[in-house]
Amino acid sequence: MSDTPAPNILAARNAVIAMFVLNGALFGLWASRIPTVSAKLSLDPGALGMLLLLMGGGAIAAFPLAGRWVDRHGAATTTVWVAAAHALSILGMGLAPSIGTLALALIFFGATHGAMDVAMNSWAGAVERHLPRPMMSRFHASWSVGAGIGAASGFVAIKLGLPLLAHGAIVIGVVAAICLWLAVPPSKSPMWAPTPRPDTPHAPLFTLPKGQLVLVGLIAMCASLGEGAMADWGAIFLMTTTGVTEASAAIGYAVFSVAMVIMRLGGDRVTFHYGPARTARLAGITAAIGAGLAVGIASYPAALVGFVLMGVGYAVIMPLAFSRATSDPILSPGKAVASLATLGYGGLLMGPPVIGFIAEISSIRVGFAVLTALAVLMAALAPALRPPAP
Numbered sequence: 555m556s557d558t559p560a561p562n563i564l565a566a567r568n569a570v571i572a573m574f575v576l577n578g579a580l581f582g583l584w585a586s587r588i589p590t591v592s593a594k595l596s597l598d599p600g601a602l603g604m605l606l607l608l609m610g611g612g613a614i615a616a617f618p619l620a621g622r623w624v625d626r627h628g629a630a631t632t633t634v635w636v637a638a639a640h641a642l643s644i645l646g647m648g649l650a651p652s653i654g655t656l657a658l659a660l661i662f663f664g665a666t667h668g669a670m671d672v673a674m675n676s677w678a679g680a681v682e683r684h685l686p687r688p689m690m691s692r693f694h695a696s697w698s699v700g701a702g703i704g705a706a707s708g709f710v711a712i713k714l715g716l717p718l719l720a721h722g723a724i725v726i727g728v729v730a731a732i733c734l735w736l737a738v739p740p741s742k743s744p745m746w747a748p749t750p751r752p753d754t755p756h757a758p759l760f761t762l763p764k765g766q767l768v769l770v771g772l773i774a775m776c777a778s779l780g781e782g783a784m785a786d787w788g789a790i791f792l793m794t795t796t797g798v799t800e801a802s803a804a805i806g807y808a809v810f811s812v813a814m815v816i817m818r819l820g821g822d823r824v825t826f827h828y829g830p831a832r833t834a835r836l837a838g839i840t841a842a843i844g845a846g847l848a849v850g851i852a853s854y855p856a857a858l859v860g861f862v863l864m865g866v867g868y869a870v871i872m873p874l875a876f877s878r879a880t881s882d883p884i885l886s887p888g889k890a891v892a893s894l895a896t897l898g899y900g901g902l903l904m905g906p907p908v909i910g911f912i913a914e915i916s917s918i919r920v921g922f923a924v925l926t927a928l929a930v931l932m933a934a935l936a937p938a939l940r941p942p943a944p
Contacts, residue, residue, distance in 0.1 A: 690874070
C-alpha cells in the first residue's frame with residue numbers, strides 16, 4: 555500500500571477528525587457550564603448527580619440503536635446526522651426552565667453523544683483500514699483537543715456573562731458548522747457510501763461481545779474504570795495521601811490528561827512499530843507502575859509521576875479496542891463497536907462508585923491499589939487485541 559493515501563481517503567480522514575473534535579467540543583462546553591446550570595436551578599449535589607446519571611443512562615441506551623443505524627445506513631451517514639442532532643441538543647439544556655425539562659434535555663444530550671460515539675468510531679475504523687498506518691489514537695486525541703476548545707469557550711462565555719443558550723448557539727454557528735462542513739462527502743466518495751447489513755429476524759436489541767471481543771471488552775472496561783476513577787478521585791487521593799492543598803491536588807488530573815493527549819498523538823506510531831498486542835501490554839505495565847508508584851510512595855512528586863505514567867498507559871487502550879472491534883469477524887462493525895462502547899462506558903460510570911465503596915470500607919489508598927491490579931489484567935489480556943486472522 556502506498557504511503558500517500560488517495561484524496562478521498564484523506565478527505566474521509568479529515569472528516570472523522572472533525573467529528574471527534576465536534577463531539578469533544580460539545581462535551582467540553584457542557585462540562586464547563588455545569589456550575590451555571592446548577593446555580594440557575596439551585597441544584598444540590600444529589601440532584602446534580604442524579605441528572606448526570608440520567609445523561610449516562612441516555613448514552614448507554616443509545617449505543618445499540620446507533621450500532622443498528624451504522625449497519626443499516628453506513629457509519630459516515632449515521633455520524634453526520636447524529637452529530638447535527640447532538641449539536642442542537644446543547645440548545646435544549648440552555649432552554650430548560652426546570653429540573654424536569656433539564657432531565658429530558660440531558661437524556662437527549664447523553665443519547666446523541668453516545669450514538670455519535672459509536673458511529674464516529676465505526677467510521678474511524680473503516681477509514682483506518684484504508685490508511686498505511688494506524689490512526690485511531692490520533693482520532694481520540696482529536697476528541698481531547700475538541701474538549702479543550704469547548705472548555706475554553708465556556709471560560710470565555712462565563713467571563714462575558716453569556717447565558718448557556720447564547721453560548722451554545724455561537725458554538726453551533728462556528729465549531730459545529732465548520733466540522734459538519736468538513737464531513738460533507740465529496741461527490742460519489744466510497745468512504746461515505748453506506749454498506750447496509752440488515753438485521754437477522756428477531757435480532758436482540760442489546761448485543762454482547764462474542765468470542766475474542768469479550769476479552770477486548772474487559773481490557774476496555776479496565777482502562778475506562780481507571781480513567782473514571784482518576785477524574786473523580788484523583789484530587790481527593792492526592793489530598794488524603796500527600797496532604798497537599800486543593801489547588802495542588804487539581805494539578806494531578808491536569809498532568810494525567812496532558813499525558814493522555816501527548817501519548818495519543820504518538821500512540822499510532824508506537825502501534826505501527828510494535829503491533830497492537832505488544833503496545834497494549836506495554837501500556838498496561840506502564841499504568842500498573844504508575845498506579846503502584848502513586849500508592850506505594852506517599853509523596854506528592856512521586857504521585858504526580860505516577861499519574862503521568864497512568865495517563866500514558868490508559869491513553870492507547872480505548873483506541874486499540876475500538877480499532878479491533880471494527881474488524882471483528884463475528885459481529886458487524888456497528889454491533890461490535892456498540893457492545894464495546896457499552897462495556898467501556900460502563901467502566902467509566904462504575905469506576906468512581908467502586909473506588910468510593912472500597913475507600914469507605916478501607917481507604918482511598920487501597921481503592922487506588924485496585925487500579926494497579928486492573929492495569930496488570932490489561933497487560934495480561936493484551937493478546938486479544940491482535941488483528942483477527944483473514
